[in-house]
Amino acid sequence: MDKMEKILSDVREKFNFDTVALTDVECSRCHSIKWKYNIGSTNDRWRKIELRSGKGLPGIVMKTGKSLVVDAIERIEMDGGVFQYPMIKIERLESFIAMPLWNDTEEVIGIVLLGNRQSRHFLQKEYEEIKEYVERHLRQQILKELIANEGS
Numbered sequence: 001m002d003k004m005e006k007i008l009s010d011v012r013e014k015f016n017f018d019t020v021a022l023t024d025v026e027c028s029r030c031h032s033i034k035w036k037y038n039i040g041s042t043n044d045r046w047r048k049i050e051l052r053s054g055k056g057l058p059g060i061v062m063k064t065g066k067s068l069v070v071d072a073i074e075r076i077e078m079d080g081g082v083f084q085y086p087m088i089k090i091e092r093l094e095s096f097i098a099m100p101l102w103n104d105t106e107e108v109i110g111i112v113l114l115g116n117r118q119s120r121h122f123l124q125k126e127y128e129e130i131k132e133y134v135e136r137h138l139r140q141q142i143l144k145e146l147i148a149n150e151g152s
Helices: 003-014 056-064 086-091 124-151
Strands: 019-023 032-039 050-052 068-070 095-102 108-116
Touching: 003 019, 003 032, 003 108, 003 124, 019 086, 032 056, 050 056, 056 068, 056 086, 056 095, 056 108, 086 108, 095 124, 108 124
Parallel strands: none
Antiparallel strands: 019 032, 019 108, 032 050, 068 095, 095 108
């Protein structure tokens, strides 16, 4: 397990999520977005997901630059249905937080998806704790890896 997987696993356990996924951070400016990690997945089909830039959960979060917090899937209107959001379908998510990760120049460098397979109400305080932890640990590791990759 590499450092990134360890941090994602820690987030999953600390905040009681069924799955925690991260987009390919090296490809934030690409024409398509892929998921690079998925801790707690029930299968490997997520590896085949490739979304055009601006589509699916990563696209929504990247366009708005804001987190998307959903307590119960059945209560929200999803343009194009769940098939436009393959990670939700594949992982059978009922609630989730999709959060942008920023670099120091205020550019989205990745999207983290924290999901549950049952409805879950996220209190504002809980969301703030999750966000702070993700920014402190996961964002810092991503920035370290990006810097290391620039040097190689």
